[in-house]
Amino acid sequence: MTLLARLTGGVPARSLWGLGLLLVLLLAAPALLGKYGLSVLILVLYFAFVGQAWNIMMGFAGQLSLGHALYAGVGGYIAAGLFFHYGIGPWAGVFVAVAAAVAAGSIVGYLGFRFSLAGVYFALLTIAFSEFTRIAFDHWGWAGGSGGLFLKVDATSDILNLRGGPLLFYYVILALAAGTFILCRLLLESRLGRYWLAIREDPEAAQAVGVPVLRCKMIAIMISAALTALAGVWNAFYYNNLFPETAFAMGRSIEFTLAPIIGGLGTLFGPIVGAVVLTGLGEIFTDLSEVFHISGLKQIFYGLALLVIVMYRPAGVWPWIAERFGFGEKRR
Amino acid sequence: MTADFLLSLAQAITKGLLTGMVYGLMALGLSVIFGVMRVVNFAHGEMMVVGMYLAWMGFEYLQVSPMLSLPVIAVIFFGAGYALQRAVISPFIGRPEHQQFLLLLAIAILLVNVSLVIAGPDSRGVQMDSQFESYELGPFVFDAVRVHAALTAVVIAGLLWLFFTRTRIGKSIRAAADNNLGALVVGLDVRRLYAFTFGVGAACVGAAGALMITIIPVTPFLAAEYTLLAFVIVIVGGLGSMTGALAGGLLIGVSEAVAGLLLQPSLKSMVSFGILILVLLLRPQGLFGKSGP
Numbered sequence: 101m102t103l104l105a106r107l108t109g110g111v112p113a114r115s116l117w118g119l120g121l122l123l124v125l126l127l128a129a130p131a132l133l134g135k136y137g138l139s140v141l142i143l144v145l146y147f148a149f150v151g152q153a154w155n156i157m158m159g160f161a162g163q164l165s166l167g168h169a170l171y172a173g174v175g176g177y178i179a180a181g182l183f184f185h186y187g188i189g190p191w192a193g194v195f196v197a198v199a200a201a202v203a204a205g206s207i208v209g210y211l212g213f214r215f216s217l218a219g220v221y222f223a224l225l226t227i228a229f230s231e232f233t234r235i236a237f238d239h240w241g242w243a244g245g246s247g248g249l250f251l252k253v254d255a256t257s258d259i260l261n262l263r264g265g266p267l268l269f270y271y272v273i274l275a276l277a278a279g280t281f282i283l284c285r286l287l288l289e290s291r292l293g294r295y296w297l298a299i300r301e302d303p304e305a306a307q308a309v310g311v312p313v314l315r316c317k318m319i320a321i322m323i324s325a326a327l328t329a330l331a332g333v334w335n336a337f338y339y340n341n342l343f344p345e346t347a348f349a350m351g352r353s354i355e356f357t358l359a360p361i362i363g364g365l366g367t368l369f370g371p372i373v374g375a376v377v378l379t380g381l382g383e384i385f386t387d388l389s390e391v392f393h394i395s396g397l398k399q400i401f402y403g404l405a406l407l408v409i410v411m412y413r414p415a416g417v418w419p420w421i422a423e424r425f426g427f428g429e430k431r432r
Numbered sequence: 433m434t435a436d437f438l439l440s441l442a443q444a445i446t447k448g449l450l451t452g453m454v455y456g457l458m459a460l461g462l463s464v465i466f467g468v469m470r471v472v473n474f475a476h477g478e479m480m481v482v483g484m485y486l487a488w489m490g491f492e493y494l495q496v497s498p499m500l501s502l503p504v505i506a507v508i509f510f511g512a513g514y515a516l517q518r519a520v521i522s523p524f525i526g527r528p529e530h531q532q533f534l535l536l537l538a539i540a541i542l543l544v545n546v547s548l549v550i551a552g553p554d555s556r557g558v559q560m561d562s563q564f565e566s567y568e569l570g571p572f573v574f575d576a577v578r579v580h581a582a583l584t585a586v587v588i589a590g591l592l593w594l595f596f597t598r599t600r601i602g603k604s605i606r607a608a609a610d611n612n613l614g615a616l617v618v619g620l621d622v623r624r625l626y627a628f629t630f631g632v633g634a635a636c637v638g639a640a641g642a643l644m645i646t647i648i649p650v651t652p653f654l655a656a657e658y659t660l661l662a663f664v665i666v667i668v669g670g671l672g673s674m675t676g677a678l679a680g681g682l683l684i685g686v687s688e689a690v691a692g693l694l695l696q697p698s699l700k701s702m703v704s705f706g707i708l709i710l711v712l713l714l715r716p717q718g719l720f721g722k723s724g725p
Contacts (some may be wrong), residue, residue, distance in 0.1 A: 234706045
């Protein structure tokens with residue numbers, strides 16, 4: 101009971117009802133939506149999930165990472181490579197994948213935090229490691245090199261090897277997103293979560309009052325890397341192919357940051373709302389630009405939308421919605 | 433270690449030094465903008481690519497050599513940078529880094545995709561007679577275009593140095609960078625100075641683009657690469673330091689050329705990122721930076 105009490109303590113009743121309704125709708129969604137609708141919803145959940153993972157580092161602990169593609173790429177490549185070369189299924193391979201991503205995160209984090217890099221400098225370190233790894237994978241035969249790694253597309257449903265149609269991947273990503281949402285709520289309510297907020301607001305003051313700053317930052321990057329690696333594994337098996345050029349691209353790292361920043365950094369719903377907004381806009385703009393047949397037009401709309409949002413809602417969309425409709429979650 | 437190898441190594445180094453001067457000019461723009469208003473220009477490579485396209489268009493449609501269109505491009509970039517800072521970036525100064533990052537990312541997406549819509553995805557280059565010329569000095573052969581580009585970059589960097597040390601407005605900008613509050617107290621119009629600075633930074637990268645198009649052709653996809661390259665250079669040299677940006681440009685130019693010769697060309701940026709990681713860890717203020725970050 102205490103766990104449930106900690107989860108729901110201090111949350112307004114109408115927010116709880118809203119959450120329950122949302123969960124029921126999401127569980128029933130495949131029956132309600134067509135094939136296209138489901139594929140969009142899968143994208144929304146994927147970006148909400150990785151956004152939540154990234155938010156732990158930036159939104160909670162205040163460490164700007166622009167190289168999270170590293171963890172998704174390493175995770176995805178290892179799980180896919182184990183399956184491809186040795187037939188080891190992803191349910192086992194995911195442990196190796198997550199361990200490797202946590203190791204990578206620990207190296208980046210330890211070096212960065214130990215030498216007290218912060219802000220832009222830390223962000224550039226994360227980019228550098230991600231780019232470095234991209235070029236290494238480009239030349240690594242086991243991972244398929246720059247030609248990419250392809251998983252056999254299998255129509256038969258084989259849940260043990262995470263092979264199957266969109267329905268399987270939908271429920272897996274839904275479970276991941278929902279689980280991470282609960283995890284983030286528990287983390288925020290824990291002592292560790294309070295330490296993170298203290299570090300985010302003023303690292304020197306936190307250090308002075310005895311917060312173990314280095315250890316807390318390390319835990320943040322390790323949890324964040326582990327979750328991002330899960331997203332990478334899911335992504336590799338959903339799309340059945342991996343290329344260093346895309347898996348480790350700076351563009352992918354940036355993609356991970358957009359939903360939480362647009363939605364509202366440091367909030368629980370920010371990444372979810374951001375994912376809905378961004379994926380929705382992306383789909384609308386794809387349709388619009390197909391009308392005009394101009395390549396690049398979609399990205400222009402997208403850039404304009406980002407510009408408008410950051411200029412008029414710099415703290416994110418969710419805090420504004422929450423205040424207007426009385427859901428009562430503020431950025432802590 | 434044959435004499436042939438040593439000669440080709442020396443050739444690669446000189447080629448790297450010449451290209452590195454243009455890199456340095458590009459990075460100078462980033463460094464000036466950061467040094468004065470503490471805003472990291474995530475759209476820097478995109479601005480570089482726009483500069484390259486303008487020079488290409490001048491050559492393709494008006495038959496003007498990039499060397500001659502350079503001053504015009506620099507003026508256009510100054511005006512555009514000034515306006516952009518005044519209209520869009522100004523409220524974001526002093527805001528959290530992730531908000532500045534998102535703002536400049538949106539600008540970057542717009543710049544690169546407008547270029548894509550106008551010029552298409554194919555690579556665009558200029559064909560000039562001077563690309564086939566070279567200067568010989570003993571056993572060394574220098575590409576004429578690289579020599580011209582490097583010398584022009586040196587001249588522009590010199591003009592910039594004179595601007596910041598000799599002119600009233602340049603000195604005011606340095607004052608605002610050193611002590612923002614103090615500058616306000618003595619009555620400097622800091623917001624105008626910031627807009628001026630962004631204009632100067634943009635003019636640098638626009639000029640660098642006009643020089644770069646004489647060396648390699650442009651595609652929209654180069655933009656992200658140049659943004660990263662400019663970051664690597666200014667961090668290695670020291671963010672906010674003018675000497676650092678130029679020295680960093682030379683260092684990265686040489687390391688790329690030598691890595692392309694000794695390893696595979698596709699591994700050359702791995703060496704740059706390796707240098708970046710080492711500098712960040714061992715000397716985060718950069719080789720020429722004065723104080724810590």
